[in-house]
Amino acid sequence: MNYREVITIITESLKDQLVVCANGLISREAFTIRDRTENFYMIGSMGMASSIGLGVALSKPSRKVIILEGDGNLLMNLGSLPMVGSLQPGNLLHIVLDNEVYASTGNQPTISNIIELEEIAKSSRYSYVKKVATNEDLKREVRFTLENNSLSFLLVKIEDKEKQREISRVTHDPEQIKERFMSTM
């Protein structure tokens, strides 16, 4: 799988879920594939997607909140995993697109080829943790975790490290992104 396919599969499954998209290619792909008012696109503050998503999930328990970030993002704010796990927000789904590189800056290696991020999620007391590597598994797990009511973590392994196509930046300005996102709550 490449992460365009992964984000497409996830996006096709969404209804009114709130999605915090990490900075870099993840936000840009999510924006390009299907721009949604329920998407909060980060353009900076790398690593903060999981913290922002946690703040939303705790304060809006009636809504499902999805954190969509990469292995580089998660590794930059790894303390967020036990912080989330200690609070157990049942409305939070944490999806990590793990391509083992910093794709936004040209595929420099992270360390997730050695460190199993899903094991850290397990020991951080996420209730439901799955590692997926195929389209079929991803579709099934996304469908399941969008409906369940327990803190969930999906590690999506992405093998395709081809050169990425040119992709547009998010064209909304940051204040617009915030205001749209807030207007859906």
Place this chain on the structure above:
Amino acid sequence: MLKSEDFAQELIDSGYDFFTGVPCSIIGNLINTITDRSDVTYIPAVREDAAVGVASGAYMAGKIPVVLMQNSGLGQCLNTLTSLNLIYKLPCLLIVTWRGFEGKDAPEHLVIGRVCNKLLDTVGIPHHDFNHDNIKSLINMSYKLVTENCEPMVLFLKKGIIE
């Protein structure tokens, strides 16, 4: 000295309803007080940038957040403040303890203690200092400015003002 219970009450009466942060001995009692209250939430953060991130998410979901930290934490969260809060206009009140004020503290506090206010001037985050007489007025003023301007604001708290 104002009791931490009364300080917490002032914050809550002003309208702040979501608290997170990383402890410092100066605000240890304050954090314990807020943690013990059932009417507001205190989220223990692992680092100051995570606290600012959580506060920002909480704001977007309808809360008016306060982040508590030591001035050493300003460095940890500076990128989040500049590349999230300031550009998206995501407000929060940061109550920051001023260790190393006037060079009287342990060595690790002296450099940041000398420049923490200037650091905020440089990045354009408004800040004020608590003293014994302005606690209530500063808290009320901060709520008005934070919510109207949608920007982070720092209130510095030195040792000896709350207990």
